[in-house]
Amino acid sequence: MSDQPAPPAAPETPSPSPSHAPRAEGHTGGPPRRSEGHGGGQRREGGGPGGPGGPGGGPGGPRRGGKRQYFRKKKVCRFCVEHVDFIDYKKVEMLQPFVQERGKILPRRMTGTCSRHQRWLGEAIKRARNIALLPFATEL
Protein backbone atom coordinates (compact mmCIF):
# COMPACT_ATOMS: atom_id res chain seq x y z
CA MET A 1 0.00 0.00 0.00
CA SER A 2 2.73 2.39 0.91
CA ASP A 3 4.94 1.66 -2.02
CA GLN A 4 2.50 1.50 -4.86
CA PRO A 5 3.82 3.01 -8.05
CA ALA A 6 1.48 5.64 -9.35
CA PRO A 7 0.94 4.62 -12.99
CA PRO A 8 -0.46 1.17 -13.40
CA ALA A 9 2.22 0.18 -15.82
CA ALA A 10 1.30 -3.29 -16.81
CA PRO A 11 2.19 -4.77 -20.14
CA GLU A 12 -0.78 -7.05 -20.68
CA THR A 13 1.14 -9.31 -22.99
CA PRO A 14 4.82 -9.31 -23.62
CA SER A 15 4.37 -10.34 -27.24
CA PRO A 16 2.94 -7.26 -29.05
CA SER A 17 5.68 -5.25 -30.59
CA PRO A 18 5.96 -1.68 -29.34
CA SER A 19 5.42 0.03 -32.63
CA HIS A 20 1.65 -0.25 -32.90
CA ALA A 21 0.53 -1.27 -29.45
CA PRO A 22 0.60 2.15 -27.76
CA ARG A 23 -1.45 3.56 -30.56
CA ALA A 24 -4.28 1.14 -29.91
CA GLU A 25 -4.79 2.25 -26.33
CA GLY A 26 -3.46 5.75 -26.44
CA HIS A 27 -6.64 7.14 -24.88
CA THR A 28 -6.33 5.13 -21.70
CA GLY A 29 -3.64 7.35 -20.39
CA GLY A 30 -0.71 5.57 -21.97
CA PRO A 31 1.14 3.74 -19.28
CA PRO A 32 4.84 3.78 -19.84
CA ARG A 33 5.47 0.69 -21.85
CA ARG A 34 8.56 -1.29 -21.28
CA SER A 35 9.36 -2.50 -24.70
CA GLU A 36 11.43 -5.52 -25.40
CA GLY A 37 12.39 -4.17 -28.76
CA HIS A 38 15.08 -1.74 -29.70
CA GLY A 39 15.68 1.64 -28.17
CA GLY A 40 17.38 1.32 -24.81
CA GLY A 41 16.73 4.97 -23.99
CA GLN A 42 13.00 4.48 -24.02
CA ARG A 43 13.26 1.55 -21.75
CA ARG A 44 14.86 3.67 -19.10
CA GLU A 45 12.02 6.14 -19.12
CA GLY A 46 9.56 3.34 -18.68
CA GLY A 47 11.32 2.11 -15.60
CA GLY A 48 10.45 5.28 -13.71
CA PRO A 49 8.16 3.80 -11.09
CA GLY A 50 10.89 1.41 -10.11
CA GLY A 51 9.78 -2.11 -9.43
CA PRO A 52 11.30 -4.12 -6.62
CA GLY A 53 14.99 -4.35 -7.26
CA GLY A 54 14.70 -2.16 -10.32
CA PRO A 55 15.18 -4.73 -13.03
CA GLY A 56 14.64 -2.03 -15.64
CA GLY A 57 18.15 -0.76 -15.12
CA GLY A 58 19.70 -4.14 -15.64
CA PRO A 59 22.42 -4.32 -18.27
CA GLY A 60 21.08 -7.57 -19.74
CA GLY A 61 19.87 -7.95 -23.29
CA PRO A 62 16.82 -5.93 -24.22
CA ARG A 63 14.74 -9.05 -24.75
CA ARG A 64 15.29 -10.44 -21.30
CA GLY A 65 14.94 -7.08 -19.63
CA GLY A 66 11.32 -6.76 -20.60
CA LYS A 67 10.30 -9.93 -18.87
CA ARG A 68 8.97 -9.29 -15.41
CA GLN A 69 8.83 -11.61 -12.51
CA TYR A 70 5.54 -10.15 -11.36
CA PHE A 71 2.54 -9.24 -13.43
CA ARG A 72 0.33 -6.45 -12.28
CA LYS A 73 -3.10 -6.73 -13.77
CA LYS A 74 -4.01 -3.61 -15.61
CA LYS A 75 -6.72 -1.74 -13.75
CA VAL A 76 -9.56 -0.39 -15.80
CA CYS A 77 -11.87 2.44 -14.89
CA ARG A 78 -15.12 0.82 -13.86
CA PHE A 79 -17.14 3.82 -14.95
CA CYS A 80 -15.55 3.94 -18.39
CA VAL A 81 -16.38 0.29 -18.96
CA GLU A 82 -20.02 0.90 -18.12
CA HIS A 83 -20.11 4.23 -20.00
CA VAL A 84 -21.20 6.23 -16.98
CA ASP A 85 -21.74 9.89 -17.80
CA PHE A 86 -23.05 10.97 -14.47
CA ILE A 87 -22.29 9.65 -11.02
CA ASP A 88 -25.33 9.97 -8.83
CA TYR A 89 -24.63 10.90 -5.24
CA LYS A 90 -27.89 9.30 -4.14
CA LYS A 91 -26.80 5.80 -5.10
CA VAL A 92 -24.82 5.00 -2.04
CA GLU A 93 -24.23 1.36 -2.98
CA MET A 94 -22.43 2.59 -6.07
CA LEU A 95 -20.17 4.94 -4.11
CA GLN A 96 -19.43 2.60 -1.24
CA PRO A 97 -16.75 0.52 -3.00
CA PHE A 98 -14.73 3.70 -3.53
CA VAL A 99 -14.73 4.67 0.11
CA GLN A 100 -12.55 3.16 2.78
CA GLU A 101 -13.96 1.63 5.91
CA ARG A 102 -13.25 4.80 7.82
CA GLY A 103 -14.85 6.97 5.17
CA LYS A 104 -11.85 8.06 3.15
CA ILE A 105 -12.11 8.35 -0.60
CA LEU A 106 -9.93 5.68 -2.19
CA PRO A 107 -7.18 7.02 -4.42
CA ARG A 108 -7.11 6.39 -8.12
CA ARG A 109 -4.05 4.22 -7.88
CA MET A 110 -6.02 1.73 -5.81
CA THR A 111 -9.23 1.62 -7.78
CA GLY A 112 -7.97 2.30 -11.30
CA THR A 113 -10.59 4.97 -11.92
CA CYS A 114 -9.71 7.40 -14.69
CA SER A 115 -9.06 11.00 -13.76
CA ARG A 116 -12.30 12.34 -15.10
CA HIS A 117 -14.43 9.79 -13.31
CA GLN A 118 -12.42 10.17 -10.14
CA ARG A 119 -13.23 13.85 -10.22
CA TRP A 120 -16.92 13.17 -10.60
CA LEU A 121 -16.76 10.44 -8.02
CA GLY A 122 -15.12 12.69 -5.47
CA GLU A 123 -17.80 15.26 -5.97
CA ALA A 124 -20.56 12.69 -5.61
CA ILE A 125 -19.04 11.29 -2.44
CA LYS A 126 -18.77 14.75 -0.94
CA ARG A 127 -22.40 15.47 -1.74
CA ALA A 128 -23.47 12.19 -0.22
CA ARG A 129 -21.46 13.00 2.87
CA ASN A 130 -23.10 16.35 3.22
CA ILE A 131 -26.57 14.88 3.40
CA ALA A 132 -25.55 12.08 5.77
CA LEU A 133 -25.69 9.27 3.24
CA LEU A 134 -21.97 8.61 3.67
CA PRO A 135 -19.83 9.27 6.70
CA PHE A 136 -17.13 11.91 6.87
CA ALA A 137 -15.33 9.61 9.28
CA THR A 138 -16.76 6.70 11.18
CA GLU A 139 -16.99 7.22 14.87
CA LEU A 140 -15.29 4.85 17.22
Place this chain on the structure above:
Amino acid sequence: MDANMDERVYDLIFICRPATPEDEVNKIVTTLEHSTGELGGKIEKTERWGTRRLAYRVAKHREGFFVYMVVKSTHGDLIKELERRLKVSDAVIKYQTIRLDEELKRQQKLGKHRERRAGRRPRKQAPGAPPQQPVPAAAAPQQQQPQVPAASAE
Protein backbone atom coordinates in the same frame (compact mmCIF):
# COMPACT_ATOMS: atom_id res chain seq x y z
CA MET B 1 -31.98 39.02 -15.61
CA ASP B 2 -34.13 36.22 -14.29
CA ALA B 3 -36.23 36.21 -17.39
CA ASN B 4 -33.21 35.33 -19.49
CA MET B 5 -32.17 32.51 -17.24
CA ASP B 6 -32.54 28.99 -18.57
CA GLU B 7 -34.58 26.55 -16.63
CA ARG B 8 -32.54 25.00 -13.90
CA VAL B 9 -32.97 21.65 -12.27
CA TYR B 10 -32.31 21.19 -8.59
CA ASP B 11 -32.19 18.20 -6.31
CA LEU B 12 -33.60 18.96 -2.92
CA ILE B 13 -33.23 16.51 -0.07
CA PHE B 14 -34.32 17.16 3.46
CA ILE B 15 -34.19 15.01 6.54
CA CYS B 16 -36.84 15.15 9.26
CA ARG B 17 -36.57 13.87 12.80
CA PRO B 18 -37.46 10.18 12.90
CA ALA B 19 -40.32 10.80 15.33
CA THR B 20 -42.04 13.29 13.04
CA PRO B 21 -45.62 12.24 12.31
CA GLU B 22 -46.54 11.67 8.69
CA ASP B 23 -48.90 14.65 8.72
CA GLU B 24 -46.13 17.02 9.60
CA VAL B 25 -43.97 15.79 6.76
CA ASN B 26 -46.90 16.17 4.39
CA LYS B 27 -47.41 19.69 5.68
CA ILE B 28 -43.81 20.61 4.93
CA VAL B 29 -44.04 19.13 1.46
CA THR B 30 -47.25 21.07 0.75
CA THR B 31 -45.74 24.34 1.93
CA LEU B 32 -42.75 23.76 -0.32
CA GLU B 33 -45.02 22.98 -3.24
CA HIS B 34 -47.05 26.06 -2.50
CA SER B 35 -44.12 28.43 -2.42
CA THR B 36 -42.65 26.80 -5.51
CA GLY B 37 -45.88 27.46 -7.36
CA GLU B 38 -45.96 31.03 -6.14
CA LEU B 39 -42.47 31.77 -7.36
CA GLY B 40 -42.99 30.24 -10.76
CA GLY B 41 -41.18 26.96 -10.25
CA LYS B 42 -42.30 23.41 -10.67
CA ILE B 43 -41.84 20.32 -8.56
CA GLU B 44 -41.13 17.46 -10.89
CA LYS B 45 -40.97 14.66 -8.41
CA THR B 46 -41.38 14.01 -4.72
CA GLU B 47 -40.07 10.82 -3.20
CA ARG B 48 -40.30 9.70 0.36
CA TRP B 49 -37.40 7.44 1.12
CA GLY B 50 -38.71 6.76 4.60
CA THR B 51 -36.67 6.38 7.73
CA ARG B 52 -33.04 5.67 7.01
CA ARG B 53 -29.96 5.38 9.11
CA LEU B 54 -27.78 8.47 9.02
CA ALA B 55 -24.10 8.05 8.35
CA TYR B 56 -23.35 10.27 11.31
CA ARG B 57 -25.26 11.88 14.15
CA VAL B 58 -27.32 14.89 13.17
CA ALA B 59 -29.01 16.88 15.93
CA LYS B 60 -28.47 13.88 18.22
CA HIS B 61 -30.38 11.59 15.89
CA ARG B 62 -29.00 8.49 14.27
CA GLU B 63 -31.94 8.04 11.94
CA GLY B 64 -33.94 10.39 9.83
CA PHE B 65 -36.91 10.54 7.51
CA PHE B 66 -35.65 11.42 4.03
CA VAL B 67 -37.68 13.31 1.47
CA TYR B 68 -36.29 13.86 -2.01
CA MET B 69 -37.63 16.39 -4.52
CA VAL B 70 -36.69 17.54 -7.98
CA VAL B 71 -37.39 21.21 -8.52
CA LYS B 72 -37.34 23.09 -11.79
CA SER B 73 -37.13 26.83 -11.83
CA THR B 74 -36.01 29.79 -13.86
CA HIS B 75 -36.01 31.94 -10.80
CA GLY B 76 -33.02 31.72 -8.51
CA ASP B 77 -34.77 33.18 -5.51
CA LEU B 78 -36.99 30.14 -5.29
CA ILE B 79 -34.22 28.06 -3.77
CA LYS B 80 -33.51 30.77 -1.26
CA GLU B 81 -37.12 30.73 -0.21
CA LEU B 82 -37.33 26.94 -0.03
CA GLU B 83 -34.19 26.74 2.06
CA ARG B 84 -35.46 29.45 4.35
CA ARG B 85 -38.64 27.48 4.94
CA LEU B 86 -36.71 24.30 5.65
CA LYS B 87 -34.44 26.13 8.04
CA VAL B 88 -37.39 27.54 9.93
CA SER B 89 -39.27 24.28 10.37
CA ASP B 90 -38.38 22.41 13.53
CA ALA B 91 -38.91 18.94 12.18
CA VAL B 92 -36.20 19.31 9.53
CA ILE B 93 -32.71 18.55 10.81
CA LYS B 94 -30.80 18.71 7.54
CA TYR B 95 -31.34 19.75 3.96
CA GLN B 96 -29.33 20.07 0.78
CA THR B 97 -30.07 21.61 -2.58
CA ILE B 98 -27.89 20.80 -5.58
CA ARG B 99 -28.06 22.33 -9.00
CA LEU B 100 -28.01 19.51 -11.48
CA ASP B 101 -28.94 20.92 -14.88
CA GLU B 102 -25.36 21.44 -15.98
CA GLU B 103 -24.42 17.90 -15.16
CA LEU B 104 -27.49 16.52 -16.88
CA LYS B 105 -26.63 18.60 -19.91
CA ARG B 106 -23.11 17.23 -19.87
CA GLN B 107 -24.50 13.72 -19.57
CA GLN B 108 -26.68 14.21 -22.63
CA LYS B 109 -23.83 15.71 -24.57
CA LEU B 110 -21.50 12.83 -23.78
CA GLY B 111 -24.22 10.34 -24.68
CA LYS B 112 -24.74 11.98 -28.04
CA HIS B 113 -21.03 12.15 -28.64
CA ARG B 114 -20.67 8.45 -27.94
CA GLU B 115 -23.51 7.58 -30.26
CA ARG B 116 -21.95 9.58 -33.03
CA ARG B 117 -18.60 7.95 -32.47
CA ALA B 118 -20.12 4.50 -32.38
CA GLY B 119 -21.76 5.17 -35.72
CA ARG B 120 -18.48 6.30 -37.21
CA ARG B 121 -16.23 3.58 -35.89
CA PRO B 122 -16.91 0.72 -38.33
CA ARG B 123 -16.20 2.97 -41.29
CA LYS B 124 -12.94 4.19 -39.84
CA GLN B 125 -11.50 0.78 -39.08
CA ALA B 126 -11.16 -0.41 -42.67
CA PRO B 127 -9.05 2.46 -43.99
CA GLY B 128 -7.32 2.80 -40.63
CA ALA B 129 -5.66 -0.60 -40.79
CA PRO B 130 -3.18 -0.06 -43.66
CA PRO B 131 -1.61 3.17 -42.33
CA GLN B 132 -0.75 1.39 -39.11
CA GLN B 133 1.98 -0.61 -40.84
CA PRO B 134 4.48 2.10 -41.84
CA VAL B 135 5.78 2.68 -38.34
CA PRO B 136 9.47 3.26 -37.42
CA ALA B 137 10.44 -0.39 -37.16
CA ALA B 138 11.47 -1.56 -40.59
CA ALA B 139 11.86 -5.27 -40.03
CA ALA B 140 8.80 -5.69 -37.84
CA PRO B 141 5.92 -5.10 -40.30
CA GLN B 142 6.06 -8.59 -41.72
CA GLN B 143 5.47 -10.07 -38.34
CA GLN B 144 2.99 -7.42 -37.33
CA GLN B 145 0.54 -7.88 -40.13
CA PRO B 146 -1.14 -10.96 -38.74
CA GLN B 147 -1.20 -9.36 -35.31
CA VAL B 148 -2.98 -6.19 -36.29
CA PRO B 149 -6.48 -7.65 -36.56
CA ALA B 150 -5.98 -9.45 -33.27
CA ALA B 151 -5.00 -6.26 -31.49
CA SER B 152 -7.89 -4.28 -32.91
CA ALA B 153 -10.34 -7.02 -32.01
CA GLU B 154 -9.49 -6.54 -28.38
